[in-house]
Amino acid sequence: MTPMTTADPAELTPNRGTHTRDVLRRALRTHVAPGLAAAGLAKHGPREWTTGSRDRGWVAFRLQLDKWGSAERTSVAALTAVWPPGTWESEREDGPPHASASSPLLAGPSGVSARYRPDHEWDVTPATDPDALGEQLLRFLLDDALPWGLARLDVDTALEELASRWRGLHWSVRMLAHAAPHHPQRRELTAAYVEQWLRDPRPLSAGPVVAQLAQEAGLAVPELPVWWSPVFLPLKVDSQHAGDPVAAWRASHPGVLVTLTDGSSQIGLPPTGLGPYGLRAEDLGARRGGAS
Numbered sequence: 001m002t003p004m005t006t007a008d009p010a011e012l013t014p015n016r017g018t019h020t021r022d023v024l025r026r027a028l029r030t031h032v033a034p035g036l037a038a039a040g041l042a043k044h045g046p047r048e049w050t051t052g053s054r055d056r057g058w059v060a061f062r063l064q065l066d067k068w069g070s071a072e073r074t075s076v077a078a079l080t081a082v083w084p085p086g087t088w089e090s091e092r093e094d095g096p097p098h099a100s101a102s103s104p105l106l107a108g109p110s111g112v113s114a115r116y117r118p119d120h121e122w123d124v125t126p127a128t129d130p131d132a133l134g135e136q137l138l139r140f141l142l143d144d145a146l147p148w149g150l151a152r153l154d155v156d157t158a159l160e161e162l163a164s165r166w167r168g169l170h171w172s173v174r175m176l177a178h179a180a181p182h183h184p185q186r187r188e189l190t191a192a193y194v195e196q197w198l199r200d201p202r203p204l205s206a207g208p209v210v211a212q213l214a215q216e217a218g219l220a221v222p223e224l225p226v227w228w229s230p231v232f233l234p235l236k237v238d239s240q241h242a243g244d245p246v247a248a249w250r251a252s253h254p255g256v257l258v259t260l261t262d263g264s265s266q267i268g269l270p271p272t273g274l275g276p277y278g279l280r281a282e283d284l285g286a287r288r289g290g291a292s
Contacts, residue, residue, distance in 0.1 A: 048098065063078055
């Protein structure tokens, strides 16, 4: 096994024999970080960078180490994320945008350029030349990943990419609401988004936001459905009532915890006058008549 070293990483030379993390640290310190800073990217954390603004949208990079890596061998994966205009701000209030599975658009090297194989990573051993590694990573990020990401900050390009992505409709509607309120596809995409959400209204707290997006797109404000699940009830409901909220309320104890469509909870009977974000009037009447 190659022994650990306590030498300053800046003094290390190729083939000297050290920890793979020290090799990577030197590559990042002497090549990647300065090169990305010169290109205008801001550093966040040890291996994350971003560029962009609220109006333009954001491109984020993350260099991810192999979780099973060791002192003798590890690998580095490069992730590029795109947060089109308004998408990051619609989800978060603070903190820099990141590259993760929750990003609207996320790609590894092969998604950015056909020159890379699908599982492309950069291998690192104690014998790896940190200068060569740093230069390879920097060139990929600046020459391939950054142009790919910046191109997808364009609204129409982002719409085309998002059409085939998980939660693509979600991100498309939020982008158009923020960056292109008069886009010709906004009304159509918002209507499809509302329909999709109504089929499975989760999270509950999104109800008012969905209604607001519909209204702003010139659509009728939807009457949001009652959403109920046995997990909302602290008391077990007879299995014959499972999936039927009215029957479940009738069978439940008057002190049951009731979760409403707007995401709020209360103990006892649902209140009246909830409007489009609460329970329908007929459901309220059935609940009052059936409570014991």
